[in-house]
Amino acid sequence: MAAEHSLTVKGAGGYGLTDQLSSRVPSIMKASPSRSVSGPAxxxxxxxxxxxxxxxxxxxxxxxxxxxxxxxxxxxxxxxxxxxxTKEKLFDEIFSFRATEINRERGRHLDRLFADGAIPDLPQLIDALFRPTVELGHDPDRFGNFFSRILAASANSDDPHTKDLIAEHYDSTALRFISAFEKVLPGISREDAVWAYMFSIGVGMTMMARTGRTARLSNGICDDSDVELLLRKINLFVCGGLLKMAPAAKS
Amino acid sequence: MAAEHSLTVKGAGGYGLTDQLSSRVPSIMKASPSRSVSGPAxxxxxxxxxxxxxxxxxxxxxxxxxxxxxxxxxxxxxxxxxxxxTKEKLFDEIFSFRATEINRERGRHLDRLFADGAIPDLPQLIDALFRPTVELGHDPDRFGNFFSRILAASANSDDPHTKDLIAEHYDSTALRFISAFEKVLPGISREDAVWAYMFSIGVGMTMMARTGRTARLSNGICDDSDVELLLRKINLFVCGGLLKMAPAAKS
DNA sequence: GTGCATTGACTAATCGATCAGTCAGGATAT
DNA sequence: ATATCCTGACTGATCGATTAGTCAATGCAC
CATH class of the missing domain: 1.10.10.60 (Homeodomain-like)
Structure with a gap:
């Protein structure tokens, strides 16, 4: 029974050991079929x-x-x-990994659509807005799109740290899309482009938080597990909304 | 007036004492000027x-x-x-009280719009969809619309009990709005009416979870604290989306 | 044997919930 | 009238369970 007071640490802030580890980039983070024979690790x-x-x-x-x-x-x-x-660092790392992956892909889509000074049509732009979130977060083996639910919850959160995460990882790409709206919808004001972007994201959230409500309200007619169908329906609705906010829009 | 216990609906549950109390309808739940003279309680x-x-x-x-x-x-x-x-019953009671209040008002709007076989125009219908949530949850004295945040979080939740709460309080009114969409947008399929309803709700969620992101992305140009402006912008966008999903829609 | 990965055992703090009991006030009995 | 009883409203103290986080010790590869 020696002195136990040596355990009363509690004050130290940094985790010297894990700090350097946390910079390690997770290799895939998706279940891969090669895992079963990949080796002892x-x-x-x-x-x-x-x-x-x-x-x-x-x-x-x-x-x-x-x-x-x-x-x-x-x-x-x-x-x-x-x-x-810590728990928070674990959450942040998951969020950062997925968000970086998704927004890198969204940026690639924007680069491609506007390459050589081209002006894409609206449906293509909307597809670039949503498709990476659906496809990259979708685990083909398992059932649900887990990160989409995390993202939907985070987007609506009032917690300052969660807001910071959203701002850090999503704002720059959001601004690119808003500018893209201004190019594709001639005459739309910057203000309305921002509104339209936020509204579009709101529509996407309905898809991301798969609660089964759509199927329930439609008596099973609407199938929100068919990703391509969902993207098509969303595209139609969002394009309609965007065109309506642009003063000189063709029907 | 003898037996007031007829109000004790909740049959199940084990808190005999609080069961009869929980049937007490909270009188106002909003700060009212009459409170100051209502009595010593x-x-x-x-x-x-x-x-x-x-x-x-x-x-x-x-x-x-x-x-x-x-x-x-x-x-x-x-x-x-x-x-x-319990904590859960406390949450449920808040949710039920606010949701009942809001959907009663939404139903009244629908009754009025469709009175005497009339067919309202689309903007009126969309206004009925969102306005009660904004106005009834809005506490004029204080700053934020607290229940809207709770609602936005609940709508995206994966928890079964929370889903049940949404279904119990919101599904019947949702079905009324979906049928209203079919009447106002001739030719739209039931399936698309359900999709359109879910998408519209998604747009409304952007407004309800006031995160300040709209102001940040617009460098302060967009003011999401102006409720009337917000309702107008949302109305425009949602009407555009709905018309686009109806086959025979006028621009 | 050196360093990384891993674990069981542990701590302090916090959680929802329960308890016995205080207090004010109205009804009842004498 | 006044002593007694009852009840609803309310609280401080505390329960056992669970929380995030810590640490010494072990396994293991090279």
């Missing part, structure tokens, strides 16, 4: 991120516990702290 | 609901603690359990 870090993504999508940030995530990933809870330090 | 029950509404709107359900709410309401934590039993 279990790569628990990636497994934790995938498990956490599922749990966060299901229960939200505050509703998810590190124990739940550890159990989902089949590792000990301490390992989560070893790899990510 | 401080009506802490109402104060708790108002405080909880603010805390839930700020931090979400899981992010809010009964201690936070008690402190916000300036009462003891035990009083929350005395009046509402």
């Amino acid at each position: 279990p790569d628990n870090r990636e497994a934790i991120m995938l498990a956490a993504e599922r749990v966060f999508a299901r229960s939200g940030y505050d509703g998810s516990s590190m124990r739940d995530i550890a159990k989902e990933a089949n590792v000990s809870q301490a390992l989560l702290h070893y790899h990510f330090g | 401080p009506d802490n029950r109402e104060a708790i609901m108002l405080a909880a509404e603010r805390v839930f709107a700020r931090s979400g359900y899981d992010g809010s603690s009964m201690r936070d709410i008690a402190k916000e309401a300036n009462v003891s934590q035990a009083l929350l359990h005395y009046h509402f039993g």
